[in-house]
Amino acid sequence: MAKIALIVGSVYGGAQYVAEQAQALLTGMGHELMLYEEPVLDDVLTFGPQLWLVITSTTGQGDIPDNLLPFYLDVKNRFPLLTGKQFAVIALGDSSYETFCGAGEQLRELLLEIQGTELAPMLRIDACETLEPENVALPWLEQQLREI
Numbered sequence: 306m307a308k309i310a311l312i313v314g315s316v317y318g319g320a321q322y323v324a325e326q327a328q329a330l331l332t333g334m335g336h337e338l339m340l341y342e343e344p345v346l347d348d349v350l351t352f353g354p355q356l357w358l359v360i361t362s363t364t365g366q367g368d369i370p371d372n373l374l375p376f377y378l379d380v381k382n383r384f385p386l387l388t389g390k391q392f393a394v395i396a397l398g399d400s401s402y403e404t405f406c407g408a409g410e411q412l413r414e415l416l417l418e419i420q421g422t423e424l425a426p427m428l429r430i431d432a433c434e435t436l437e438p439e440n441v442a443l444p445w446l447e448q449q450l451r452e453i
């Protein structure tokens with residue numbers, strides 16, 4: 306069982322809802338989970354998770370939602386190394402935008418830069434294909450996190 310920081314970026318509540326469902330699922334699987342809706346880097350570092358799980362939508366033109374941007378910038382500036390730790394990103398987006406899942410891409414790149422190990426290739430959930438992103442995210446999470 307793992308200590309998991311669940312870090313959310315959401316504008317209209319879709320990614321937030323997926324995160325709440327994920328919290329229930331993963332807690333039920335026995336993981337110790339903290340949900341960060343207004344993530345603050347120091348809070349996450351104090352918790353000391355072995356997995357950083359990011360669930361974020363994309364806004365603007367490939368931009369990171371406002372509630373997640375300060376966290377992203379703080380990680381970028383302070384560069385806390387994730388050596389030996391894992392991360393996973395679930396990106397909600399809309400493939401009618403050229404910048405499909407741009408926020409998820411930016412988070413993923415940054416977490417790789419700080420030397421995190423990607424647990425599984427980023428999951429991209431397309432609003433053009435599914436109206437209920439939790440139906441895609443939860444089975445994926447259940448599968449990816451079964452062995453940690």
Ligand SMILES: Cc1cc2nc3c(=O)[nH]c(=O)nc-3n(C[C@H](O)[C@H](O)[C@H](O)COP(=O)(O)O)c2cc1C
Pocket residue numbers: 314315316317318319320321361362363364365366367368397398399400402404405406407432
């Ligand atoms: C103003 C606006 C801009 C958006 N820009 C993008 C984008 O650049 N790339 C993308 O993949 N999706 C984009 N989307 C789609 C959202 O990321 C997608 O609908 C997501 O499911 C919304 O999740 P949320 O409710 O958590 O904010 C945009 C949506 C809106 C309303």
